[in-house]
Amino acid sequence: MAKTKEAAPQGYVGRAIKRVEDPRLIKGIATYVDDMTLPGLLHAAILRSPHAHAKLKSIKTDAAKKLAGVVAVLTGADVNDKLGTIPCAAPMPDQKSPAHTVLAGNRVYFVGHPVAVVVAKDKTIARDALDLIEVDYDALPAVVDMEKALEKGAALAHPELGTNQAYKWSLAGGDVDAEFKKADKIVKARMRHQRLIPMAMEPRGCVALWHAGEGTLTLWTSTQVPHLVRTLLPGLVHVPENKTRIVAPEVGGGFGSKLNLYAEEVLVSHLAIRLNAPVKWIEGRRENATSTIHGRDQIGDYEVAVKKDGTLLAIRSHTLADMGAYLQLLTPAIPTLTGLMITGCYKFKAMRMDVTAVHTNKMATDAYRGAGRPEAIYAIERLVDLVADDLGLDPLDVRLKNLPKPSEFPFKTATGLSYDSGNYQGALKKCQELADYKGLLKQRDAARKAGKLFGIGLSTYVEICALGPSKIMAAGGWEWGCVRIEISGKVTVITGATPHGQGQETSFAQIVADRLGVPMEDVVVMRGDTAVAHFGRDTYGSRATAIGGTAIVMSIDKIIAKTKILAAALLKTSPKNVEYKPGLFYDKKKPKNSIGWGKLAGEAYIAKNLPPNFEPGLEASSFFEPPNCTFPFGTHIVAVEIDPDTGRTKILKYVGVDDCGNQINPLLVEGQVQGGIAHSLGQVFFENCVYDESGQLLTGEFMDYAIPRAGDIPDYVLGSTVTPSPSNPLGVKGIGEAGTIGSTPALSNAVHDALSPLGIRHLDVPLTPEKVWRAIRDAKGGKR
């Protein structure tokens, strides 16, 4: 380190600095759960139901128990009455949902439902023993289709509930009926938001360690939310919260799928306690597909009331949402986020959304990158294009006509939200420039003249991030952070926001290094261990920087205020004369009389020259309670060409302009946007979770479930505008999900624009080549 602390380089914030996390990840020397080993470690394997719905007539475990190396074979009868049920943090009023036991009771309710667990001395024996368990199933009719599930006389996913309807929920704002009466036209569409499998690269897994002497439980688990697990798990396994430690080591992808407390985490904790031995369980890929939460799965019927000049008046929606068999942590809440954002970035006067949530014999749905907002923005952005089509207007003009102006912020939506800040026109204009929109239009004209299917798609999106004020959250929406200047002058930052790949080890170090005036390399950011990060509400909903970053800034401010007193004593002046600039405290009357962190830290801990009543140490921690969510926005423009012979879409140009407020590290911002768009490419063009009529998952392997690969990713042109958020002192908003939310409708709109000369109005995602080819063929056939 050539530079001293006092002369530290400034201006880390705002620079595209490479991630400090990456070398260990790229070199393969990071520590994931499966890298954990402990003396005497046992291995668990889980027997899962091959049926979507069946009675469990008998389970014979004798042969499995006799296999050499098997330590225990347990079923629901052995464990369920000793454990609590898996919690849902967001139940709706009058919710009708089943109790979610750790292992199946006398029925199984989805393919992949855990039926029994084997614990053995190694994972091979555990796996072999699964084949020796004999289960006698009495198969029952499975409920697979959420629309059929609501028909009279339909089979029941959970017969004891007497209904497949989990709940009904409505959100309304403004006078919807009056606005619909004023309409010149009502534009209607039905859209399906298909079921998706998150498929994180690292499946789930956990290792539990029980210390019988201390009565303490440690659980290493691949989770986004160790603090939420620590809040929820203790009551289920009957270990006090203050004797429970949860560690999320390196996490190989979550995207919402690890924002949960899963049955396996409870089970493995129980096994460690019960057997008084450490136990590891690592999920296989097929288990991951069947038994880790799925995303989306809504069907919406939408109606938009419009004036003939394109003025949007009101939107109405009846939405069906497939919960799956059980509620996981936030399952019922996801469609409500759709409701909150259904008006998108437009000045609707009224809205109403009615959700009917349905239980089926499938894996639970829950938060998956965007969590309810992609459905909303997809719907409204497709609808705006349909409005333009139906009225013969330019989709760009319809958008411009209905966007709030920058001066209208904070902007109250018909759904009751207050969008914090925005310059939607600015992002749109910049995106048009980057895309050479006029040039694209000419290119489209020329291509169409040549008989090609060329389309331009647009989306102007807004989303809700930095969740959120505690009053709207199930169990606290604050975040906690701690900053400690060590005796050596090095800086330790601890965040409760649990970044797990998003890059805050880098961006938080940038923030801290700038404010303390120290080299970034001297700052270490710790996270993911509840014994280290004492409080936290973890990472989801693009909240870590806006809320967690602010808790760190607050802590720095506290340290600086405290240190002024120490600096004054050491500079032999009065605290009111001490001023601070990053890295240096000085006497404003004699600016050369100054002192830096290195000297101050030593004095603060050696504590021989402290002023009276000055507590030793330089550490502060803070909780930040955000006053509002944040609302990032942007515009994405896409140009595509479709091969009419195969139906395959080629992306010719992809331009995105995103505004996530101030940017701590533009490289991280762009990385998040790129990853988000990749998820959209999957949803728009090929990803599809398919269960057959009997509830068998047909897409449980990478042989059948397509995810985007490097070769699928087009060259992006990405830009940004900066409209700071007033909701936090950093002025940041969040960017983890924006790419997914903004690009799904832009891609789909481009395909539909390409198909529009054929009179094709709407196709549901995924827009697979065969689906597009059929539509083209049918449209051409119709013209004949």
Place this chain on the structure above:
Amino acid sequence: MIPAAFDYVRAGSLDEALKLLSKHGDDAKLLAGGHSLLPAMKLRLAQPKVLIDIGRLSELNYIREEGGKIAIGPLTTHFEIESSSLLRDKCPLLPEVAGHIGDVQVRNRGTIGGSIVHADPAADWPAAILALDAEMEVAGPKGRRTIPASSFFVDMLQSAVQPGEILSAIRVLTTPKTVAYEKFAQKASGFAICGVAVVVEAGAARIGITGVSGKAYRATAAESTLRGKFSASLIPGASQKAAQGVDALSDIHASAEYRSHLAGVLTRRALERALARA
């Protein structure tokens, strides 16, 4: 993803491998590149008691000219074929097809012999083997026999190689440059929903099609339209017959109708591209 227990033996020669096969019978599976077998074992869809590893038998790994033909050892990897200058020069269809298989890691491990004996209906090689009218030599307890391409692919996942036999050589004739392979891949697996390999020579075309039905086939109806009078103007009409009389597969990735349609589209494209190389 843990296979059931199995024994492993490595054969030191083709003869030893044949003896091991006859000793272990149905309990045994041959392991070459392992790219179909090992995934099936990890899912416990295949549970052989013995794996006979022939992967290191250099006597089965070669590409060489032999009496006017080119002989390819069955253990030759996809990458070795893709990068063979001899093949690029004298049988360019094979390197072109190889480049469509899996990804680089797969091509570095998987072998042409393992693939064609496995007879996956969506694998790429069968299209080329048919279009080249290759001949396969198999070694067995009673000596060696030769199987023409036309009777090599028997049914879904079933080739003409009998229990106790090992594919010992693949032989193809040299071709002109007028060849092409067109593939429409299944998005998840990368296997062919439809793959069409064509060889245009002597005023005719041989067309091998994979992915469309339970086994790869020669598009004989399309071929006969072109035979002896091959010209660009006949290509569209001939291509429309690419799936004539074929019982096409239907699954979640593509309907029978779409597969049949793609057979026509890709046949046209392959023929046009092959012709353009003349």
